Amino acid sequence: MRHGGAVRVLCVAEKPSVCRGVTEILVGGRLPPSRPGFSNYNPVYDFQCQLRGRNCDVRFTSVSGHLMGIDFPDRFRKWTSCSPEQLFEAPVQKIVNQENNQVNLKRTLQREATTSDWLILWLDCDREGENIAFEVIEVCREVNPRLDIWRARFSAVIPREINQAINNLVRPNENEAMAVDARQEIDLRLGAAFTRFQTLLLQNRFDFEWHEDKGPLLSYGPCQFPTLGFIVERAWAIAAHVAEDFWTIKCCYVEGRQGDPGGREGDQPGLQPGRGRPAPNQAKADFNWRRGRMFDHMAATILYEMCIDAPIATVTKASGRESLKHPPVPLNTLEMQKRGSRYLRLGAEQTLQLAEELYQAGFLSYPRTETDAFPEGTDVMGMVEAQQHHERWGAYVLRMMNDGLYRPPGSGGHNDEAHPPIHPTKCASVQEMGTWPPPKQQVYELVVRHFLACCSIPAVGQSTDVEIDIAGELFSTRGLIVKQRNWLEVYRYESWGGNANLPFFEEGMTFVPSSMFLEQGRTQPPNYLGEAELLSMMDQNGIGTDATMAQHIETMTKRNYATKTEANLFKPTKLGEALLSAYVEMGMVNMWKPVLRAAMEQ
DNA sequence: GCAAGGTC
Numbered sequence: 001m002r003h004g005g006a007v008r009v010l011c012v013a014e015k016p017s018v019c020r021g022v023t024e025i026l027v028g029g030r031l032p033p034s035r036p037g038f039s040n041y042n043p044v045y046d047f048q049c050q051l052r053g054r055n056c057d058v059r060f061t062s063v064s065g066h067l068m069g070i071d072f073p074d075r076f077r078k079w080t081s082c083s084p085e086q087l088f089e090a091p092v093q094k095i096v097n098q099e100n101n102q103v104n105l106k107r108t109l110q111r112e113a114t115t116s117d118w119l120i121l122w123l124d125c126d127r128e129g130e131n132i133a134f135e136v137i138e139v140c141r142e143v144n145p146r147l148d149i150w151r152a153r154f155s156a157v158i159p160r161e162i163n164q165a166i167n168n169l170v171r172p173n174e175n176e177a178m179a180v181d182a183r184q185e186i187d188l189r190l191g192a193a194f195t196r197f198q199t200l201l202l203q204n205r206f207d208f209e210w211h212e213d214k215g216p217l218l219s220y221g222p223c224q225f226p227t228l229g230f231i232v233e234r235a236w237a238i239a240a241h242v243a244e245d246f247w248t249i250k251c252c253y254v255e256g257r258q259g260d261p262g263g264r265e266g267d268q269p270g271l272q273p274g275r276g277r278p279a280p281n282q283a284k285a286d287f288n289w290r291r292g293r294m295f296d297h298m299a300a301t302i303l304y305e306m307c308i309d310a311p312i313a314t315v316t317k318a319s320g321r322e323s324l325k326h327p328p329v330p331l332n333t334l335e336m337q338k339r340g341s342r343y344l345r346l347g348a349e350q351t352l353q354l355a356e357e358l359y360q361a362g363f364l365s366y367p368r369t370e371t372d373a374f375p376e377g378t379d380v381m382g383m384v385e386a387q388q389h390h391e392r393w394g395a396y397v398l399r400m401m402n403d404g405l406y407r408p409p410g411s412g413g414h415n416d417e418a419h420p421p422i423h424p425t426k427c428a429s430v431q432e433m434g435t436w437p438p439p440k441q442q443v444y445e446l447v448v449r450h451f452l453a454c455c456s457i458p459a460v461g462q463s464t465d466v467e468i469d470i471a472g473e474l475f476s477t478r479g480l481i482v483k484q485r486n487w488l489e490v491y492r493y494e495s496w497g498g499n500a501n502l503p504f505f506e507e508g509m510t511f512v513p514s515s516m517f518l519e520q521g522r523t524q525p526p527n528y529l530g531e532a533e534l535l536s537m538m539d540q541n542g543i544g545t546d547a548t549m550a551q552h553i554e555t556m557t558k559r560n561y562a563t564k565t566e567a568n569l570f571k572p573t574k575l576g577e578a579l580l581s582a583y584v585e586m587g588m589v590n591m592w593k594p595v596l597r598a599a600m601e602q
Numbered sequence: 603g604c605a606a607g608g609t610c
Contacts, residue, residue, distance in 0.1 A: 014608080014609080015608090015609065015610085016609095016610085039610095040610090041609090041610055042610095063608090063609085064608080064609040064610060065607075065608030065609035065610090066607065066608045066609075067608095069607095070605095071604095072604095077604090079603070079604080084604095087604090101609095101610080124608090128607060128608055129608090131607090131608090132608070180607080183606080183607080184605085184606075184607075186605090187605045187606050187607085188604080188605055188606085189605090190605075191604055191605030191606075192604040192605070193604085194604085194605095195603085195604040195605080196603090196604060199603080199604085215603080217603060217604080219603090219604065219605080220604085220605085221604085221605050221606070222605075222606080223605080223606065224605085224606095356610085360610080368609085544606080544607095545606090545607075545608095547607080547608075547609085548606065548607065548608090551606090552606090
């Protein structure tokens with residue numbers, strides 16, 4: 001350290017956006033001018049500030065995620081150079097990739113590290129961030145072994161968090177970083193060994209319908225196989241479904257249309273309405289049997305006959321109350337992809353790609369985030385106002401501002417401590433949107449409408465729950481009148497409704513149902529997995545991360561393990577199903593069950 | 603020709 005002078009401090013963030021954000025906070029005002037790094041996306045900011053009670057000359061720069069990648073040395077890269085199982089013993093090396101931007105980032109870091117006294121690591125506060133910290137340390141120490149190295153731990157790019165981080169600098173945690181090294185090594189060995197094994201074993205034994213030049217690639221991966229597992233298990237559940245008959249009593253009452261209490265007439269099954277169909281505006285109630293479905297025909301028939309023989313309904317409960325339908329919480333990546341799939345029928349990977357383009361063009365905030373709550377102090381109202389002149393939703397925005405439809409957004413309880421929920425950052429006019437391809441327009445519109453919805457007041461309805469007793473059997477129905485649609489007006493992807501025209505009922509009142517039937521049905525198999533459901537299952541089972549789940553799904557179709565139907569459902573191919581079946585036959589279901597990944601992460 | 607994880 002130089003005597004008397006300022007301490008020279010190199011700061012490194014995980015991405016340029018955090019570098020900018022933290023710099024702005026540390027200088028306490030506007031972003032200072034930057035000078036270029038060797039990577040075009042990662043400039044360096046120079047400024048002075050106080051850190052740990054010292055005057056510091058700071059140079060703040062960033063990387064773009066991992067600075068290094070892991071792979072086998074050249075002599076093991078050729079597929080025929082060794083047997084697949086040797087890949088479990090072969091050496092692996094972690095190196096800066098010479099063919100991409102990583103080498104430029106390394107040059108910047110080394111240039112700055114040579115003349116620095118301290119190195120402060122401002123990487124994301126998670127395991128991967130800790131691992132990247134050690135990659136940065138490695139390249140910096142190479143040129144300057146005397147660096148004093150510190151880790152800043154912050155959970156949001158806001159002054160309070162950043163100031164707390166600089167007052168509580170810690171040493172980087174090597175154990176956490178090594179956990180990631182272990183994960184990387186296992187993923188590589190397992191993936192490469194089994195990919196080569198499966199491919200070399202099977203490529204010439206079957207007639208693969210392969211559409212690419214390179215021949216079949218039967219890849220294995222600890223995330224792609226569990227993903228395929230969800231798809232195949234659903235297909236197996238469909239194949240194994242045995243339809244069963246069930247019976248249920250349907251009871252209907254049309255106001256002013258009492259049935260005949262005398263019961264059955266001749267062979268007619270059940271109580272018949274007196275005269276024709278009810279008029280469309282006539283109040284009507286369809287009651288559901290409390291027992292739901294009965295699979296014993298005889299028992300159902302006996303209960304039904306009891307009702308028919310004494311068809312007087314007594315109202316045992318009739319209660320009305322105000323009910324609310326709440327808007328969704330702010331949008332994170334996973335939820336954006338699920339809703340993109342449900343509402344727009346876009347693939348998860350495509351949705352993210354389009355959101356990324358919109359982010360690059362300044363229309364949306366950063367689209368890869370787990371966060372579903374806005375940090376305290378966000379000017380949400382300002383972001384709402386920015387949409388007030390839009391031709392499609394501007395009128396609604398005005399009502400938010402002037403008619404009290406606005407309400408601070410709720411929280412979904414997730415926070416990645418780096419980015420806010422996905423929201424619009426700029427208003428795109430209809431004309432501007434018109435220059436984009438339709439799916440891109442749809443993604444922008446979804447994000448805007450979702451944002452406006454999540455800071456709107458709930459929809460209000462009046463619901464009525466009615467319970468009746470016929471010969472000791474209970475039936476119930478619900479009426480719902482939507483009084484104020486509020487957020488549903490702008491969020492046109494969802495609706496809310498119910499029986500708005502329920503007859504009047506009060507406790508103790510009796511009536512004869514207009515009709516009563518014993519209805520027969522058959523159980524249906526489940527449906528193939530949709531993308532939204534698949535994403536949820538991956539999320540619940542810890543398969544992939546929010547940033548990679550869509551890619552694993554893509555891999556399924558690229559490898560011809562599964563296809564997407566016109567109805568947007570995933571169906572395994574013969575190849576995908578056969579591969580999993582083979583591991584079942586060999587008694588190795590754990591090769592594709594999610595428990596393997598979960599245990600490894602643990 | 604392999605994995606999954608960061609990120610632009």
